[in-house]
Amino acid sequence: MTQKIIPGGFEGRAVAGKSPEELETRSQEYHEDVEAVKDAILRQLAAGTDIGELIYNGMLEAQREVAEGYNVLDNRPGSWEAAGLEHLMRNIHTQLAAEKAMTDSPRQPQEDAGSAKTPEQSEELRQAWAELTEAAQAAGVNGLQACTRNGTAWEADPAAVRFIAATIRGIEDRAPES
Numbered sequence: 001m002t003q004k005i006i007p008g009g010f011e012g013r014a015v016a017g018k019s020p021e022e023l024e025t026r027s028q029e030y031h032e033d034v035e036a037v038k039d040a041i042l043r044q045l046a047a048g049t050d051i052g053e054l055i056y057n058g059m060l061e062a063q064r065e066v067a068e069g070y071n072v073l074d075n076r077p078g079s080w081e082a083a084g085l086e087h088l089m090r091n092i093h094t095q096l097a098a099e100k101a102m103t104d105s106p107r108q109p110q111e112d113a114g115s116a117k118t119p120e121q122s123e124e125l126r127q128a129w130a131e132l133t134e135a136a137q138a139a140g141v142n143g144l145q146a147c148t149r150n151g152t153a154w155e156a157d158p159a160a161v162r163f164i165a166a167t168i169r170g171i172e173d174r175a176p177e178s
Contacts, residue, residue, distance in 0.1 A: 004067035007074040059085070060092050099142050121158075128161035135165040 015023060044054050062072050073082040073089055117125070136144065146154055146164060154160035 005065050005070075006067045007070050007072070012075065056088055056092070059088060060095065063089075063092050063096065095143060124158045125156065125161070128158035128165070132161050132165040132168075135168040139168050139171065141168060 018026075040058075041051055041054065045051060059072055066072055071089060071093075073085060076082045135141075144164070148154050148160070154164075
């Protein structure tokens, strides 16, 4: 397992006890990093890339390298710059949670305690979930959120699970070729 980054926080920003050379090096590295980010943005802008998507994906990949329980925005809580990125960060955490849920183990449907299933019904549900998993993997889906209008558990209904699989396959079939 690779080592994860822990944000430096206040201690990392502190200047007390640092030599002028250390402070100058840190300042120079910061300005070089700003230039590198600016250059990447301008290069992708010229290529027609959605800059919001670029920033989102950069933050997403950075968050993957941050230790569990920490956030790429932890170094400046309350800063207006970080506050501007909070919504983006919430979406990143949602995506990472969905990816984790999809990769941990095949999702097991939530069954109501009071609804005993026959072996045939359990097998039908297992097959429906296998179809959904196959459709999601084929389409590159790495996250899924669904709900019903009446609050019932769609996860335990083979017809609902198959409908979602068919919807994913239908979207994949209509996707423009690149």
